Amino acid sequence: xxxxxxxxxxxxxxxxxxxxxxxxxxxxxxxxxxxxxxxxxxxxxxxxxxxxxxxxxxxxxxxxxxxxxxxxxxxxxxxxxx
Numbered sequence: 462x463x464x465x466x467x468x469x470x471x472x473x474x475x476x477x478x479x480x481x482x483x484x485x486x487x488x489x490x491x492x493x494x495x496x497x498x499x500x501x502x503x504x505x506x507x508x509x510x511x512x513x514x515x516x517x518x519x520x521x522x523x524x525x526x527x528x529x530x531x532x533x534x535x536x537x538x539x540x541x542x543x
Contacts, residue, residue, distance in 0.1 A: 475516035483517035
């Protein structure tokens with residue numbers, strides 16, 4: 462998929478205000494921490510999962526599961542999420 466094809470396929474518009482550029486993606490990530498000798502280290506961490514998507518202009522919630530496959534995959538890839 463070339464750059465022109467990618468930009469054409471990846472569109473999203475807020476149904477409330479018409480914003481099509483800025484969205485807040487909330488993720489959830491779990492960490493296992495190890496405490497030893499007054500130190501805290503991360504011993505294990507999960508990949509972030511998309512928890513919520515909001516329009517950055519009006520804060521309308523958008524259903525991430527209803528995004529087009531190409532857009533959903535690109536968001537997950539960009540965030541390193543699952």
